[in-house]
Amino acid sequence: MIPGTAPVGPAELLGAWEAGLALGAAEKSLLLHRAARPGAGTDELLSVPVGEREADLFALRRSLFGERMQVRVECGACGEAMEFELDAGALGARPTVGDKLLRVAEDDWAVEFRLPTVADLTAAGAAGTPADARRRLVTGCTVRALRGGEPVAPERLAALLPGRVERLIAEKAAEADPAAEVTLNVACPDCGEATPAELDITSYLWTELDSWARDLLLDVHLLATAYGWSEPDILALSPLRRRYYLELCTDG
Numbered sequence: 001m002i003p004g005t006a007p008v009g010p011a012e013l014l015g016a017w018e019a020g021l022a023l024g025a026a027e028k029s030l031l032l033h034r035a036a037r038p039g040a041g042t043d044e045l046l047s048v049p050v051g052e053r054e055a056d057l058f059a060l061r062r063s064l065f066g067e068r069m070q071v072r073v074e075c076g077a078c079g080e081a082m083e084f085e086l087d088a089g090a091l092g093a094r095p096t097v098g099d100k101l102l103r104v105a106e107d108d109w110a111v112e113f114r115l116p117t118v119a120d121l122t123a124a125g126a127a128g129t130p131a132d133a134r135r136r137l138v139t140g141c142t143v144r145a146l147r148g149g150e151p152v153a154p155e156r157l158a159a160l161l162p163g164r165v166e167r168l169i170a171e172k173a174a175e176a177d178p179a180a181e182v183t184l185n186v187a188c189p190d191c192g193e194a195t196p197a198e199l200d201i202t203s204y205l206w207t208e209l210d211s212w213a214r215d216l217l218l219d220v221h222l223l224a225t226a227y228g229w230s231e232p233d234i235l236a237l238s239p240l241r242r243r244y245y246l247e248l249c250t251d252g
Contacts, residue, residue: 008035010216010235013064017213020206026122027073029053029202032209036060046119049095053118057201058179065208073186077193081088082186091199095177101143102176104168109161112144113169115177138166141173199200222249 008016034044036056045053061069069086087218101112116124116137124137135158144163147153152160174181182199192199219242220234226249234242 008038011232013209014213014216014235018208021126021131023174025106026125027165028055028206032060032202032205046122047117048119049177049180050121051095051115051118051179054179054182055092055094057205059089061201061205062088064212066246071184071197071199071204073184073195073197075188075191076185077196078188078191080188080190082154082188082195084186086184086199090184092179092201094179097176102169102172104165106165106168106173107161108148109165110146111142111161111165111169113138113142113173115173116141116180123191134170135161135166150155165226219246222246 013222016031016035020028023031030042030045033053035040036059038044060115067088069088069091071084072088073082073084074080075082095115097115099114104111104113111217120137121141123140139154139157140160142154143159145154145157147160160244161236182201184197184199186195186197188195216235221229221244223229223234223245224231227245237245
């Protein structure tokens with residue numbers, strides 16, 4: 001959700017949940033992003049930098065479920081389950097460069113590039129190996145490349161660009177768009193080893209939305225059975241009033 005806009009209602013969220021049940025991860029991300037930016041078209045959502053989408057999803061998560069996030073990670077060394085709490089408000093920083101181009105110079109190479117968009121990331125994900133995906137992402141976002149002062153044609157860039165320059169480009173992009181990939185480094189309280197764990201906000205938020213939707217449908221079932229109300233009538237109630245009526249049903 002864009003900061004300052006009203007949160008989507010329970011009926012809209014239930015509709016998004018139902019539509020997303022059979023979708024893959026990329027389609028779920030788009031569905032949730034559409035809920036975060038009501039009225040935005042698909043082309044607009046696909047054209048934003050990856051970190052901006054992630055920031056929107058973190059903002060949506062905060063508006064729906066609050067600031068605190070419970071995270072569970074398994075230690076990579078000893079297998080111990082580690083549970084801890086994160087402040088969602090500290091995550092999801094927006095890109096710092098806007099529409100400006102970034103630049104990397106190494107040896108005889110000079111490369112100007114833009115931040116990867118959601119569409120770039122989706123295309124790169126179909127490239128095969130992680131190395132192929134990274135190369136496709138880097139070359140696809142390159143606006144201008146010079147080698148020894150001479151322009152390099154885009155179709156030749158993938159074959160000629162050295163790995164060290166690719167890594168510098170990836171590092172520069174990560175600095176400018178930190179929310180594009182949130183990685184936690186969690187120290188195990190038992191063995192002391194650190195485990196890196198990527199926090200995938202789409203997966204995390206979808207899991208919460210799925211649990212919320214199933215709980216809400218149970219509430220609808222109980223209240224419809226008790227009072228004969230329709231689903232729209234029940235969803236129109238505030239969470240506080242729904243809970244009160246459910247307590248009355250239990251007391252009865």
